[in-house]
Amino acid sequence: MIGVHEPIALNVPGWTNSGPEHWQSLWERDHPSRFRRVEQRDWDAPRPEEWVAALDSAIASAGRPIVLVGHSLGAVTIAKWAEASLKGAAGRVWGALLVAPSDVERADAPDAIRCFAPMPRAALPFPAILVASSDDPYTRLDRAREVAHLWGARLEVLPDAGHINTASGFGPFPDGERWLAELLAAGGEGA
Secondary structure (H helix, E strand, O other): OOOOOOOEEEEEOOOOOOOOOOHHHHHHHHOOOOEEEOOOOOOOOOOHHHHHHHHHHHHHHOOOOEEEEEEOHHHHHHHHHHHHOHHHHHHHEEEEEEEOOOOOOOOOOOHHHHOOOOOOOOOOOOOEEEEEEOOOOOOOHHHHHHHHHHHOOEEEEEOOOOOOOHHHOOOOOHHHHHHHHHHHHHHHHHO
16 A cells, blocks of 8 residues: 555656656556646646646645656646646646756647647756657757756657657656656655
8 A cells, every 4th residue: 555655756748648648647557656647627738827727726636745757748748737826736746857848839739739838947846857868859968958957857858769759669668767866765864
């Protein structure tokens, strides 16, 4: 049984959700008591206000310390939520693993995600690791470096890992599990 002091990882998928073979889905399947997905009303037509509110609601109802795990537009959603400082709940967040955040400001960003612009620019109020790929088609590496700096996140770069999703060969994501464990351990020390 998981106690109220045991952290939970809230998965925040990106645009169109994370499919059954995506590493976020595998983590939920393999550890159902430790992972919970933040569900969105509409995965295909995201609206920042709705996505941020859904994340805020999931954090408020977690009843335990939290580590956030965002992929793509989900990572941007986490930064938007933190920038808004909704309900002061950021204190319950031990950290965030932000994987392949989509650059919603890039010239060729899909129309469906442009409404998330501008990219948040405030430093996150909790420890964060931003994972980027050297060849992500949705965020250039120099832009990922800039965003990591703005958000106060440690940058980890995976060579030739695409968008770090199923299409790029990621079902299992052992590096991600290691970085998540690091955030959990650091959060537990501060608790």
